[in-house]
Amino acid sequence: MQIKDLCTNCNFWTITTIENDGKIATFKCTHCENSFQMPWDPNTRLMIRSIRHSLKKRTKKYPELVNLKYHGDFIKLEKKSDTTPKPGQCK
Numbered sequence: 001m002q003i004k005d006l007c008t009n010c011n012f013w014t015i016t017t018i019e020n021d022g023k024i025a026t027f028k029c030t031h032c033e034n035s036f037q038m039p040w041d042p043n044t045r046l047m048i049r050s051i052r053h054s055l056k057k058r059t060k061k062y063p064e065l066v067n068l069k070y071h072g073d074f075i076k077l078e079k080k081s082d083t084t085p086k087p088g089q090c091k
């Protein structure tokens, strides 16, 4: 299985692969090959689900994420502010 996630090691958005043997899940960034392990339990599965869920919202905000397709791809997202100019504030 793979997800798109922000790698804490290389700080890029990359394809992260997740493999599990039923007890341990191994997450691996396909860009910098940093890997870490977590117990394969309901909490971890919930976390993966929430990453996938929030990705939909995030892709709307950052359409660049659509370009993240293949192992090794990496994207740096520009920070966008959520604040929109409020009307009535032109001085």
Ligand SMILES: [Zn+2]
Binding pocket: 007, 008, 009, 010, 011, 012, 014, 029, 030, 031, 032, 033, 034
């Ligand atoms: Zn990485």
